[in-house]
Amino acid sequence: MTGDRAPEPGDVAVVACAQTAHRRRTDDLSEVEMLMPVLHEVLESTGLTTADIGFTCSGSSDYLAGRPFSFTMALDGVGAWPPIAESHVEMDGAWALYEAWVKILAGEADTALVYAYGTSSSGSVRDVLTRQLDPYYVAPLWPDAVALAALQAQALLDAGHADEPALAAVAARSRQAALGNPHAQLRGARPQGEYLVRPLRTGDCPPIGDGAVAVVLAAGDRARDLCERPAWIRGMDHRAEAHSLGVRDLTDSPSTRLAAEHAGAFERPVDTAELHAPFTSQEVVLRRALRLDDSVDVNPSGGALAANPVMATGLVRVADAAARVHRGDSRRALAHATSGPCLQQNLVAVLEGDARA
Numbered sequence: 001m002t003g004d005r006a007p008e009p010g011d012v013a014v015v016a017c018a019q020t021a022h023r024r025r026t027d028d029l030s031e032v033e034m035l036m037p038v039l040h041e042v043l044e045s046t047g048l049t050t051a052d053i054g055f056t057c058s059g060s061s062d063y064l065a066g067r068p069f070s071f072t073m074a075l076d077g078v079g080a081w082p083p084i085a086e087s088h089v090e091m092d093g094a095w096a097l098y099e100a101w102v103k104i105l106a107g108e109a110d111t112a113l114v115y116a117y118g119t120s121s122s123g124s125v126r127d128v129l130t131r132q133l134d135p136y137y138v139a140p141l142w143p144d145a146v147a148l149a150a151l152q153a154q155a156l157l158d159a160g161h162a163d164e165p166a167l168a169a170v171a172a173r174s175r176q177a178a179l180g181n182p183h184a185q186l187r188g189a190r191p192q193g194e195y196l197v198r199p200l201r202t203g204d205c206p207p208i209g210d211g212a213v214a215v216v217l218a219a220g221d222r223a224r225d226l227c228e229r230p231a232w233i234r235g236m237d238h239r240a241e242a243h244s245l246g247v248r249d250l251t252d253s254p255s256t257r258l259a260a261e262h263a264g265a266f267e268r269p270v271d272t273a274e275l276h277a278p279f280t281s282q283e284v285v286l287r288r289a290l291r292l293d294d295s296v297d298v299n300p301s302g303g304a305l306a307a308n309p310v311m312a313t314g315l316v317r318v319a320d321a322a323a324r325v326h327r328g329d330s331r332r333a334l335a336h337a338t339s340g341p342c343l344q345q346n347l348v349a350v351l352e353g354d355a356r357a
Contacts, residue, residue: 006107013223013230014351015216017319017326018042022185022211022307025121031060031070035077035117035212042113042214046226050079053216054109056086057100059093059116061311063131066122074117085109092116093213093315094276094337094347100217101236110222115214118309125208125310132340134243146205146279148341150197152250153281157199159251162284164199168192170280171203171305178302181320185209185307206278211309213316231325231333231351235263238337238347245342253289256336256346260290263348265334270350272297272324272333274317278304282343286336290348300324314338318349325353 018041026034043049056078062070071088078084089096093116100112126144133139156162171192178184185207193202216226223230239255239262241248260266273296277283283298292298299305301320304313314337324330330353337347 006105007219009105010232010234011220012101012104012217013227013232014318014322015218015223015227015230016042016045017213017215017322018045019183019213019316019319020211021183022209022309024185024207024209026119026210027121031065031074031117031119032076034210035074035115038212038214039077039113039115042216046216048111048216048226050084051082053111053113054085055100055103055112056084057088057096057103057112057114059089059091059096059311059315060118061090064125064128064310065119078113092311092313092337092339094318095238095314095339097215097217097315097318097349098236098238098347101233104217104219110219112217113214114217114315115212116312116315117212118311118313119210120208120310121210129341138245145341146197146200148245149205149279149281150200151245152285152342153199153204153279155250156281156284161251161288162281166284167199167204167280170283174299174302174305177300178306181301181306183211183307184302187302187306200279200281204280206304206308207306209307209309211307211312213312213319215315215319215322227326229326229328229353231322231353234350234352235265236347236349237262238345240345241343243344248342250342251285253285253343253346256286256289256343256348259346259348260334263350265290265348265350268332270296270332270334272300272321272330274301274303274321274333274335275299276304276314276317276337278308278313280305285343290334290336314347321351325351328353
């Protein structure tokens with residue numbers, strides 16, 4: 001318990017984060033072997049042990065992993081003893097972070113360990129992701145993830161919100177920014193390549209890769225004890241679009257805008273934004289929805305275009321934003337995570353470096 005009262009939303013902080021160097025394939029590693037170094041690193045950086053953690057929550061997809069209850073095997077990386085309070089979301093790890101945040105706000109824990117992993121190299125992610133579509137009208141057509149993103153990109157081009165050179169500039173900027181990110185999979189200038197699905201070229205699409213990420217949350221004075229400069233979560237919210245693509249305006253993301261409003265993102269300007277935009281066209285949509293101008297440093301880590309371990313990429317965005325706050329490179333940062341086709345579900349978190357008085 002955290003004391004006499006449950007903490008306020010702004011009293012919970014990310015105090016530590018760690019992630020793997022994301023790789024094209026990890027055939028030589030099990031999920032446990034991939035996770036254990038990250039979990040050890042994030043705990044050692046705070047001086048905590050598994051017994052000190054009040055709540056543990058993970059995010060992954062058994063369907064992508066190709067076996068049932070794979071998340072229970074991954075728990076071996078946390079340790080079988082002592083017993084822990086644990087939960088799992090069949091979702092990107094950013095949603096596991098949300099659950100842990102709520103758990104702390106409810107006063108049921110004062111620390112939480114959140115982790116996520118993705119091993120999308122084991123099969124055709126483009127095809128597997130069709131199984132999340134409308135099972136009656138859309139999924140039987142087997143439109144893969146890139147084809148659906150191309151529909152969204154074409155809608156943007158037709159509406160005059162972007163053109164192909166603008167999309168190429170997003171890709172070039174992201175992968176150039178990744179030069180300073182030791183965890184990134186793709187770095188530096190690369191050709192846009194051939195069309196994968198018009199108007200998206202190879203360079204407009206994310207790499208396929210595997211990786212893991214972990215963060216530690218703590219409340220109030222506990223956070224200050226564990227971290228010199230905590231990244232306080234001033235607000236967090238998630239919203240979803242309609243399931244049917246035919247009733248949505250693919251050039252806009254009202255769920256992202258609504259989540260940002262409820263997270264307090266528009267109350268004061270942010271200086272950093274880590275956006276979960278696997279395709280260049282989706283960064284254009286998110287920038288417009290979040291009202292981000294050129295004064296905001298967008299995806300200084302390189303973003304999902306530099307490393308995209310599916311089911312962990314959203315939590316990586318939070319970790320990268322928090323790390324900038326920890327280093328003093330950012331005063332107020334926004335982190336975004338998405339899931340589903342064409343930005344269907346969206347989560348926004350606002351992190352600040354200044355503790356509440």
